[in-house]
Amino acid sequence: MKVTAMRSSQATQRLVAIPMLAAVAFVLQYLEFPVPMLPPFLKLDFSTLPALIGGLLYGPVAGVLVEVLKNALHMLLKNTDGLLIGEVANVVAGASFILAAIYLQRRGMGKKGFAAGLVLGTVLMTAVMAVANAYFLLPAYAALYQVPLEQLLAQFQADSVWSFVLYSIVPFNILKGVVLSLAAYPLYLKLSGRLNLRAAN
DSSP states (O other), X not given: OHHHHHHHHHHHHHHHHHHHHHHHHHHHHTSOEEOTTSOTTOEEOSTHHHHHHHHHHHOHXXXXXXXXXXXXXXXXXXXXXXXXXXXXXXXXXXXXHHXXXXXXXXXIIHHHHHHHHXXXXXXXXXXXXXXXXXXXXXXXXXXXXXXXXXXXXXXXXXXXXXXXXXXXXXXXXXXXXXXXXHHHHHHHHHHHHHTXXXXXX
């Protein structure tokens, strides 16, 4: 009975915490800022951090779920053109970063593992978003707006999909990963003792 009650309490806690983290992440999306010398639609924010916390607390699936809920709120309350491209890109990027970071942290490697996970998450996010933009996101964006892909690329002074990816998408995601890592690591160290997260080594 005690085990059942404990599991029920944990499930209830998770059921409450995940939507709350998603709401915090949604608010953080409003605090976005552009990156000089990159296309204006590429903006940095810290909305992945609540999802990362959710992953640390309840596992990587919970972290990804926070990302999904955050972007569902964004689609319903902030998206003005009704297209899903930005939200899909945000989920894919956030999930790539979170899964790598949580995977190594959960393998019992402590703070060194989490630091390595943040590095791996940055690399994975950069690689995944490069491929996703080249083969899906940019073509889908052009198709939904009924604009030739070449014309869309010309707006950003790029002569091919891969030149745009290499000179815009890749630098942006590297920068995003570094910024998120610099914020996430000290946050992890502060939370680890209070939330029984492994921070040794």
